[in-house]
Amino acid sequence: MLYTLSIHSSNRYAYAFRDRGFAGYDRTPCPSCGREIATPLPRTAPRAYEAEGGARYPDFLAFTGVPVGAFLCSARVIDLLREAGISGLGEIESVPVFRVKGAKTEPVSEPVYQLASIIGRVELDLPAMKLKKKNLCSSCGRFAWSRERLYTIPAAVDMDTWSGHDLCRVGDFPAMIVCSERVAAVIRKHKLTGAEMGPIADMFRAF
Numbered sequence: 001m002l003y004t005l006s007i008h009s010s011n012r013y014a015y016a017f018r019d020r021g022f023a024g025y026d027r028t029p030c031p032s033c034g035r036e037i038a039t040p041l042p043r044t045a046p047r048a049y050e051a052e053g054g055a056r057y058p059d060f061l062a063f064t065g066v067p068v069g070a071f072l073c074s075a076r077v078i079d080l081l082r083e084a085g086i087s088g089l090g091e092i093e094s095v096p097v098f099r100v101k102g103a104k105t106e107p108v109s110e111p112v113y114q115l116a117s118i119i120g121r122v123e124l125d126l127p128a129m130k131l132k133k134k135n136l137c138s139s140c141g142r143f144a145w146s147r148e149r150l151y152t153i154p155a156a157v158d159m160d161t162w163s164g165h166d167l168c169r170v171g172d173f174p175a176m177i178v179c180s181e182r183v184a185a186v187i188r189k190h191k192l193t194g195a196e197m198g199p200i201a202d203m204f205r206a207f
Contacts (some may be wrong), residue, residue, distance in 0.1 A: 001181045002157060002162075002181075002182070004176070005178065005182055005199040006195065006196045007063075007194060008194065008196055011054055012054045012194070013063055014108075014190075015054075015063070016049040016061055016097060016141075017050060018049065018065045020045055020050065021045035021046055022065070023040075023041040023042060023043060023044045025040045025041060026040075026041055027198065031139065033137040033138040033140065037140055043128050047095045047115060049113070050099075051100065051113060052099070052100050057110070058193040058195075059111070059192040060073050060074075060077065069174055069177075070096075071116045071118055072095070072115055073116065075111065076111060077192060080192075081186060083111065086166045086167065086183055087164075087166045088166050089119070090119040090131060091117045092117070095114065095115045095191070096113075110144075120165025120169065120178075121170075122161055122169075122178055123171040124158065126158075129155060131150075131153065150204045152204075155171065155202070157170070157178065165180075166183050167183060170203070178198035179204060184197045
């Protein structure tokens with residue numbers, strides 16, 4: 001069974017809102033369709049995140065900035081996932097987190113946070129969702145959805161496209177994360193904070 005894995009901030013928890021080294025995007029129009037193509041600019045500094053919000057630092061640290069989808073979690077989470085043989089984790093690097101207090105910033109010493117890439121993949125089941133891609137550009141690959149307000153549509157994933165990993169990104173929505181029952185069991189057993197599991201149907205509502 002697969003679940004939507006949502007990393008949430010709350011009044012209790014701190015959350016990261018900026019990656020210091022992210023320089024933004026170079027935005028140019030596609031010569032064929034005119035849609036904007038955004039290409040990340042070279043980083044200006046190594047990854048380091050600034051946090052604000054609640055006083056507690058959760059096991060899973062929400063990131064509300066750009067580029068979207070950073071999977072930030074404590075070193076304890078990574079250790080527990082590895083001990084359980086969880087698949088789908090790619091490269092992992094320790095990243096500093098700084099607490100913003102007015103004009104000052106202070107390093108967060110505990111927990112030590114790590115940025116993990118997720119290599120698993122699964123695609124949406126578009127026919128089951130009665131959803132289609134339209135106006136697909138053969139040059140840049142951009143397209144439009146046949147329906148608006150995706151948050152009103154119960155999501156479904158095509159299990160034939162599932163890579164079999166315990167942690168996956170969703171094809172057309174790579175900021176969304178899907179996890180297996182094995183990941184859910186680790187989170188429940190160790191009462192890891194900052195993450196919520198929900199049904200796949202609620203994927204767009206939870207995002």
